[in-house]
Amino acid sequence: MIYQRSSALFTEAQRYIPGGVNSPVRAFKSVGGVPVFMKSAKGAYLTDEDGRTYIDYINSWGPAIVGHTHPVVLEAIQKQAEKGFSFGTPTELETEVARFIVNNVPNVEQIRMVSSGTEACMSAVRLARGFTQRDKIVKFEGCYHGHSDSFLIKAGSGAVTFGNPNSPGITQGTARDTLLARYNDIEQVQDLFRHNEGEIAAVIIEPVAGNMGCVLPENNFLQELRKVCDANGALLIFDEVMTGFRLAFGGAQEAFGVKADLVTYGKVIGGGLPVGAFAGRNEIMDHLAPKGAVYQAGTLSGNPLAMRAGLETLKLIKNDAGFYDRINKTTETLDFEIGKILNSKDIQHRINRKGSMMSVFFHIAAVSDFDEAQRANHSLFNNFFHHMLKNGIYLPPSGYETYFISDAVKEEEINRTLEAVQSFEYSNK
């Protein structure tokens, strides 16, 4: 058995950790089989506990955008660690990170650091409610904004994978304040505003959705949302936890030329250490404690090791003029070549891609919202996933997730990936 040690470790883990994992999608429940336990990562590769290596297309769900364990980032973390792990006081490093981001990202005048994307989105919505003095928010079916109560309603990947669109434990009251719309359906958003006049604090969206597979905004959807929010005095929140520093340094705001009022970050911003952040213009951010009345805090917020890992990762990207062209080109090549091979095998599919995010949907012609993502053939994806895994290619373990391509993937890795796709035997059982 090729996953012998992983298998034993998973059995043991389940005795002490609910479901054996600290985040549900890791359990492979959707694709079946034993989750692979990793012991190390370097560049484009993961190594599992049985000593097998994999070309990594998740990259910790995005953070390892420069490749795993980049030597520059590693050395910076080591040096930082010698100075102390955490002080619970302000540090100069936090200002350095904030200044660097404010100077290089559009429409952001102040940024508050937290420790996860969940915290960032939860806090941004609280701030939006405090600022507008309104209670309701609009979110889109299939979008995931972390696991705080307001968002766990038709929340995409993790939740759908496990068959509960809404989690138990969310109160009716909370659910009532979260209004749902279909991704890419501007009329539905307009209707919600009409029926909830003066009550909607904010619209929150993944500007490119990554949690129902990769789904792109169509027909100027983001621009239209901007207009609807402006017309109704609501804030537009871009959840850039996936897209931030990935689609462009300035994230989706830069890539699509649309201004958000609040932006949330996670994943890439920490370079693999736990960081999230939310940001916006002074007028809004000034409402946060200690300056303003909207409370938000964190013992490990702005943690020096995490700040260092994030800053060095962001600098590597920013100081490399060809960075985005390169990872986008790699992703484009994977998209075209995988598409060609699947066509040659008569496997109907749709590949959605933006920048270095992509996903392959089977047996469907187009995917522009959550219903279509659900109509794709997920059991075929699961076969594909396991075939790739056996051949040393690590894809996200669910048809509702996005591939995150890193700069460490080069020609050799692309070729090995395509060979694995080429040997995929499709049976229509």
Ligand SMILES: *Cc1c(COP(=O)(O)O)cnc(C)c1O
């Ligand atoms: C991952 C993710 C989150 C949650 O971030 P965590 O760090 O897992 O809490 C929020 N929004 C989006 C778009 C994400 O992809």
